[in-house]
Amino acid sequence: MTYALITIVTIAIIVLVLWLIWYQITKPWQHLPTPKNSIPFIGHIFPLDRTKIIQFINKQFKDTGKRTVCVWLLWNPLVISIDVKLFEEVLKSTQYISKGNIYDFLKEWLGTGLLISDGKKWKTRRRMLTPAFHFDILKSNFDIINRHAKTFIETLMIQTKINEKPIEFFEITKGFSLNTLLESAMGITFGQSESKLNAMLSSYTYSVDILTSAVQERFVRPWLWSPFIYRNFTADGKEYFKQLIIANTFIRNVIDDRIETLQMEGNDNKRLLFLDILLDAYQKKEIDIEGIMEEVHTFMFEGHDTVSSSIAWAVYCIGRDKRVQGKIFEEINSISEEGFCMESLTQLKYTECVIKESLRLHPPVPVILRTMDTDVEINNLKIPANTDTAFHLLVMQRDESIWKDAAQFKPERFVDDSFSKRNPFTYLPFSAGPRNCIGQRYAMMELKIVLFHLLKTFRLEATQEESELKQHIAVIHRADDGLLIKCIKRKEKEN
Numbered sequence: 368m369t370y371a372l373i374t375i376v377t378i379a380i381i382v383l384v385l386w387l388i389w390y391q392i393t394k395p396w397q398h399l400p401t402p403k404n405s406i407p408f409i410g411h412i413f414p415l416d417r418t419k420i421i422q423f424i425n426k427q428f429k430d431t432g433k434r435t436v437c438v439w440l441l442w443n444p445l446v447i448s449i450d451v452k453l454f455e456e457v458l459k460s461t462q463y464i465s466k467g468n469i470y471d472f473l474k475e476w477l478g479t480g481l482l483i484s485d486g487k488k489w490k491t492r493r494r495m496l497t498p499a500f501h502f503d504i505l506k507s508n509f510d511i512i513n514r515h516a517k518t519f520i521e522t523l524m525i526q527t528k529i530n531e532k533p534i535e536f537f538e539i540t541k542g543f544s545l546n547t548l549l550e551s552a553m554g555i556t557f558g559q560s561e562s563k564l565n566a567m568l569s570s571y572t573y574s575v576d577i578l579t580s581a582v583q584e585r586f587v588r589p590w591l592w593s594p595f596i597y598r599n600f601t602a603d604g605k606e607y608f609k610q611l612i613i614a615n616t617f618i619r620n621v622i623d624d625r626i627e628t629l630q631m632e633g634n635d636n637k638r639l640l641f642l643d644i645l646l647d648a649y650q651k652k653e654i655d656i657e658g659i660m661e662e663v664h665t666f667m668f669e670g671h672d673t674v675s676s677s678i679a680w681a682v683y684c685i686g687r688d689k690r691v692q693g694k695i696f697e698e699i700n701s702i703s704e705e706g707f708c709m710e711s712l713t714q715l716k717y718t719e720c721v722i723k724e725s726l727r728l729h730p731p732v733p734v735i736l737r738t739m740d741t742d743v744e745i746n747n748l749k750i751p752a753n754t755d756t757a758f759h760l761l762v763m764q765r766d767e768s769i770w771k772d773a774a775q776f777k778p779e780r781f782v783d784d785s786f787s788k789r790n791p792f793t794y795l796p797f798s799a800g801p802r803n804c805i806g807q808r809y810a811m812m813e814l815k816i817v818l819f820h821l822l823k824t825f826r827l828e829a830t831q832e833e834s835e836l837k838q839h840i841a842v843i844h845r846a847d848d849g850l851l852i853k854c855i856k857r858k859e860k861e862n
């Protein structure tokens with residue numbers, strides 16, 4: 368009896384002490400709306416199936432009825448917000464430029480390149496690399512992008528001739544976005560056969576798939592957070608590090624190829640290419656080889672995966688809406704293929720609205736993270752310093768209280784003046800403020816060029832309902848099973 372009593376009292380004391388410890392740990396965040404289903408020291412259990420995460424996050428907002436919630440992953444708080452005032456306060460600030468700790472999962476791969484670095488390193492690199500995206504450089508890229516867009520159309524033509532089945536667009540657009548980036552930003556000519564180059568590109572895109580999926584998988588599986596355990600005791604971790612070597616080799620080849628070309632051609636051939644800026648800085652001892660590697664990794668990833676996702680989503684939206692497709696075709700058809708040039712892009716006004724609307728519904732980068740170095744107080748909610756804070760663009764840009772008929776694809780909302788009058792922080796596919804997307808004008812240009820050729824050549828049909836799509840956010844917004852698009856060659860008289 369006494370023994371049983373001692374056991375009960377001991378357990379009660381342990382539980383009380385644990386509860387007190389948990390209470391102390393969570394105290395600074397207790398005033399924040401917290402979804403109920405949290406277990407002390409374990410936190411909220413995120414679904415392991417990546418296609419269920421968007422619904423899970425939506426549910427947390429619905430259940431609490433709040434625009435900012437705090438969830439727990441073990442003993443780590445994560446604030447998730449769709450509060451436009453919070454977005455504005457943090458994103459426009461030059462003080463809050465540090466990315467969240469979740470980005471640590473990307474560091475083995477991207478190092479601390481421009482996307483992840485902060486402080487002085489970020490400022491210096493941003494200043495160094497901005498000239499690569501000036502208007503004159505973009506203009507000089509028009510012909511390169513245009514040529515690759517035409518090659519992409521030829522690939523689609525061949526595919527549609529082989530069989531009439533719908534084509535999966537996330538995959539097929541990767542070749543276009545990668546080739547374009549390699550030539551325009553890295554000056555790559557690869558003195559290799561086309562088949563060898565294609566094999567290299569597809570093994571690189573496969574590696575990127577594994578590396579991005581791993582970030583999302585580790586995020587919801589705390590037992591995989593330790594790099595030591597992940598690397599040595601899991602099959603996925605071993606595969607991850609194998610793919611990392613392949614991606615590293617590819618990036619190293621890109622850099623070596625450009626060095627070789629410059630040595631052969633001399634400096635006369637130099638444009639202000641992204642990679643040439645880095646190689647110049649290397650000669651001036653402003654950056655080391657590791658720095659070049661992390662920046663080339665960062666730009667190769669950010670510059671191709673986002674673009675291929677945005678093309679695929681735009682084509683999906685157009686392929687679902689005959690009215691929009693008719694209007695965009697009318698605009699595109701008013702410009703001849705022979706006369707298509709940089710200046711034509713300003714005429715593609717409706718096309719631009721279509722792209723913007725598709726980026727609203729399907730932002731390729733669906734979540735932005737920050738960790739603020741001071742407390743931030745908005746709408747009577749204080750977010751303690753150093754809390755990982757996720758700005759959920761995908762949910763915010765589909766919020767009915769912000770966007771009328773939010774779920775509908777309506778490019779016209781970007782035509783009228785009401786868009787220019789709205790708070791710019793309600794629409795953030797390229798983020799905003801000092802850490803906005805450095806490549807956004809390049810991306811918009813690429814999107815317009817590729818849509819011009821696609822719609823001139825094909826009628827597009829997307830048969831999957833949006834509710835059928837298994838959408839997920841493995842760093843980039845995609846759908847498992849892909850986006851299947853039927854490309855039907857237009858008849859001569861349509862043009």
Ligand code: HEM
Pocket residue numbers: 466481482483493552665666669670671673674677730731732734735736795796797798801802803804805806807809810811
């Ligand atoms: C439609 C295509 C694109 C979308 C939607 C997009 C979106 C974004 C977003 C939302 C951010 C902010 C991320 C954050 O704060 O965590 C970002 C940053 C960045 N993007 Fe893009 N991006 C696109 C294309 C590109 C391209 C083509 C490049 C390069 C060629 C690029 C390079 C970068 C880099 C380097 C950063 C980090 C900038 C910094 O922190 O200073 N992006 N992008």
